Amino acid sequence: MRLATRLDHVETSAIRELFKLLGKPGIISFAGGFPDAALFDVDGIREATQAALSAHPGAALQYGATEGFDPLREQLAAYMAAKGATGVAPTDLIVTTGSQQALDLIGKTLISPGDKVIVEAPTFLASIQCFKLYGAELITVPVDGQGADVDLLERLIEAHRPKFVYLIPTFGNPSGATMSLKRRRRVLELAVRTRTLVVEDDPYGDLYFDAPPPPSLLALSNEVPGARDCLAHCGSLSKVLAPGLRVGWLIAPPLLLAKATMCKQFSDAHTSTFAQATAAQYLAAGRMPATLARVRAIYAQRAAAMVQALRQELGDAITFVAPRGGLFVWARLTGANGGCADGALLAQRAIEQGVAFVPGAPFYAANPDRATLRLSFATVDEERIREGVRRLAVATQMRAN
Numbered sequence: 001m002r003l004a005t006r007l008d009h010v011e012t013s014a015i016r017e018l019f020k021l022l023g024k025p026g027i028i029s030f031a032g033g034f035p036d037a038a039l040f041d042v043d044g045i046r047e048a049t050q051a052a053l054s055a056h057p058g059a060a061l062q063y064g065a066t067e068g069f070d071p072l073r074e075q076l077a078a079y080m081a082a083k084g085a086t087g088v089a090p091t092d093l094i095v096t097t098g099s100q101q102a103l104d105l106i107g108k109t110l111i112s113p114g115d116k117v118i119v120e121a122p123t124f125l126a127s128i129q130c131f132k133l134y135g136a137e138l139i140t141v142p143v144d145g146q147g148a149d150v151d152l153l154e155r156l157i158e159a160h161r162p163k164f165v166y167l168i169p170t171f172g173n174p175s176g177a178t179m180s181l182k183r184r185r186r187v188l189e190l191a192v193r194t195r196t197l198v199v200e201d202d203p204y205g206d207l208y209f210d211a212p213p214p215p216s217l218l219a220l221s222n223e224v225p226g227a228r229d230c231l232a233h234c235g236s237l238s239k240v241l242a243p244g245l246r247v248g249w250l251i252a253p254p255l256l257l258a259k260a261t262m263c264k265q266f267s268d269a270h271t272s273t274f275a276q277a278t279a280a281q282y283l284a285a286g287r288m289p290a291t292l293a294r295v296r297a298i299y300a301q302r303a304a305a306m307v308q309a310l311r312q313e314l315g316d317a318i319t320f321v322a323p324r325g326g327l328f329v330w331a332r333l334t335g336a337n338g339g340c341a342d343g344a345l346l347a348q349r350a351i352e353q354g355v356a357f358v359p360g361a362p363f364y365a366a367n368p369d370r371a372t373l374r375l376s377f378a379t380v381d382e383e384r385i386r387e388g389v390r391r392l393a394v395a396t397q398m399r400a401n
């Protein structure tokens with residue numbers, strides 16, 4: 001088999017290998033990156049499915065337009081407007097098969113081999129892999145508690161003239177970090193001044209705990225003249241409703257949206273009309289606010305339980321910023337008191353103790369910080385979170401034989 005050369009520099013992720021071990025009985029997993037299936041609004045989705053079949057029996061089961069099912073595009077434009085992103089017409093967005101496909105279409109339409117793309121360090125692993133597949137050279141900008149370092153971003157844009165900058169400004173995966181309002185404004189101004197496209201990936205923004213995060217770059221772009229022309233936005237129902245629906249969307253300037261639509265046509269023709277009609281009915285039924293309120297409250301409790309347990313059980317063996325939303329605690333091992341300071345090694349020892357998490361190194365496109373870890377609290381109840389963290393503390397202090 002002679003594979004395409006574009007595959008030469010892309011490997012299946014180390015994380016997938018780790019997932020094979022999760023079947024071990026009794027294991028407590030902080031490894032997943034998904035929402036809790038027990039929280040899915042099954043009744044609401046069942047009703048929406050029936051309503052979709054009653055309202056659009058033909059269209060919901062027929063081939064559809066590549067751009068998406070119009071009633072869903074209308075609902076999504078309204079959903080975005082309710083979050084401050086006013087002025088997005090239904091025709092300014094296309095429905096994609098998860099936001100993952102939106103990212104793939106961005107890569108496909110924009111990246112030629114050797115092009116530079118700036119990504120956060122750390123960032124979403126699948127985006128690293130996808131942009132690399134199209135031959136991008138990835139340049140990294142570090143993330144701190146306030147999001148990406150915008151001073152450095154400015155210098156990197158000027159030095160490298162990237163095709164685009166990819167950011168997860170709100171409750172990032174894996175960093176959990178949220179970019180401050182001040183930095184958001186600066187990113188938009190920078191994009192306009194340097195004529196650089198910024199891609200905002202925002203699957204987690206609705207999952208805040210106490211207070212809403214600052215407005216998305218998309219919402220804020222209304223206040224910065226010219227910014228809308230330099231911005232693409234990827235949204236998703238995966239983390240807030242159900243990933244199995246595979247409903248995401250892409251909002252982008254007209255030329256990019258048209259070319260992405262063309263590429264989508266060659267790839268999956270359109271996102272499942274049945275899933276789209278169901279999602280449209282769900283949103284139209286007005287169930288989303290209550291669903292969001294419920295999942296936010298539960299994730300907030302689980303995050304608090306994990307933060308407290310980590311402080312209590314691991315003390316100065318790790319550092320982290322308590323998340324204010326999303327699904328993850330991003331932590332760094334300090335090696336204090338002779339504890340383990342390597343995320344990958346700790347992941348192996350942790351599995352032996354009956355707890356799983358994902359080491360942080362694969363989330364770096366370059367220069368990995370091997371002391372980092374990503375812990376998801378989303379799918380584990382509070383009692384099990386406390387037990388899992390106890391096991392993690394034991395694993396941290398285990399000596400190599």
Ligand code: PMP
Nearest residue numbers: 033098099100124173236238248
């Ligand atoms: N972006 C980020 C940052 C993610 O974490 C994920 C899912 N893990 C996605 C995009 C893709 O989500 P989906 O395709 O299910 O919308």
